[in-house]
Amino acid sequence: MEIQTINYDFSVCKVKDYSFVDFNCEYCFIGKTDEENSLVCITENTPENVIERDDGWKAFRIQGILDFSLIGILAKLAALLAENAISIFAVSTYNTDYILIKQDKYEQALKILSSAGYKVI
Numbered sequence: 577m578e579i580q581t582i583n584y585d586f587s588v589c590k591v592k593d594y595s596f597v598d599f600n601c602e603y604c605f606i607g608k609t610d611e612e613n614s615l616v617c618i619t620e621n622t623p624e625n626v627i628e629r630d631d632g633w634k635a636f637r638i639q640g641i642l643d644f645s646l647i648g649i650l651a652k653l654a655a656l657l658a659e660n661a662i663s664i665f666a667v668s669t670y671n672t673d674y675i676l677i678k679q680d681k682y683e684q685a686l687k688i689l690s691s692a693g694y695k696v697i
Contacts, residue, residue: 577639578638579636579637579638579639579694579696579697580697581634581636582634582637582674585620585634585679586603587616587619587622587630587633588614588665589614589615589617590612590615591613591625592613592625592627596623596625597623598623601621602618605617605667632679632680633677634678635677636675636677636686638672639672649673650673653675653689654666654675657677657685657688660684665677
């Protein structure tokens with residue numbers, strides 16, 4: 577399986593609302609519940625109405641379209657990284673999974689995944 581690195585810095589945010597979010601940006605993940613409005617975006621695209629934010633994330637995606645019948649792909653990656661004391665923030669789209677890791681652990685995470693047989697591109 578291939579892991580494709582994404583060459584941007586990301587921020588994980590809580591926003592008042594989505595009125596200042598530029599949905600035309602290359603990466604923009606939102607999550608809305610009865611308690612909060614969350615946003616993951618490229619750091620330089622963080623909107624003005626952020627309530628809280630956590631900067632310093634790097635990301636990669638599991639390359640290719642993942643069929644819904646596939647089981648355990650994200651769990652295997654998360655377990656492998658957890659065994660090495662690396663926490664993740666995962667977001668998913670219809671086609672694939674994205675994993676964000678704090679910058680100070682990112683290169684270590686990629687080396688661990690490569691050593692486990694994942695092709696990092």
